[in-house]
Amino acid sequence: MLVGVTCAGAGRQGQAGTPQAARTVELTLIAGKTTDNSSFFNFNGFSNGKMSLTVPTGWAVVVHYQNFSPLRHSFDVIPYTGKQPDAPPPPPVFKGATTKDPVSGIGVGKEETITFVADKAGKYEYLCGVAGHAQAGMWNYLVVSSTAKAPSVRPAGAAALVLR
Numbered sequence: 001m002l003v004g005v006t007c008a009g010a011g012r013q014g015q016a017g018t019p020q021a022a023r024t025v026e027l028t029l030i031a032g033k034t035t036d037n038s039s040f041f042n043f044n045g046f047s048n049g050k051m052s053l054t055v056p057t058g059w060a061v062v063v064h065y066q067n068f069s070p071l072r073h074s075f076d077v078i079p080y081t082g083k084q085p086d087a088p089p090p091p092p093v094f095k096g097a098t099t100k101d102p103v104s105g106i107g108v109g110k111e112e113t114i115t116f117v118a119d120k121a122g123k124y125e126y127l128c129g130v131a132g133h134a135q136a137g138m139w140n141y142l143v144v145s146s147t148a149k150a151p152s153v154r155p156a157g158a159a160a161l162v163l164r
Helices: none
Strands: 005-008 024-031 052-056 059-069 076-079 111-117 122-127 141-145 150-155 160-163
Touching: 052 059
Parallel strands: 005 160, 024 059, 052 141
Antiparallel strands: 024 160, 052 150, 059 111, 076 122, 122 141
16 A cells, blocks of 8 residues: 555556556655654654665656754665675665765755666665764665565655655
8 A cells, every 4th residue: 555655647547546657756855854763863754774665676766865964964775785884885776876975975954866766676775874874773775676566665654755
């Protein structure tokens, strides 16, 4: 079940109520949105893998990334290995799946838009690449699925998804 999904565009309806032409999902992720995990180390209030975004293989993902925290934060998609990197994160799995400076991050009240194509099925994570932040729990899951018909997010309502 998809909750918080908005469909834009015209065309015949496909599975899960998404327009057949929809191939892009947009969402907003906010660093430090709530007091969860020391008030600083969360995305939309979720940390330590408690939020999961699933995207069908081949879909474009547009992340409107904002920093509400008093600390600098970044966004980077890397392979999920079960252990957070203790050095600067590796290059992103997908071309463009990172903020401009994943090690230094963006400042308080700043935002960046990240766009990438999720073209390889698998389990990944998005994390903050600023030293120590991922180890402090600032990471969640990105699942790129060859069987999903439409994007979804868990828990329901963790992010509003806009399909284009």
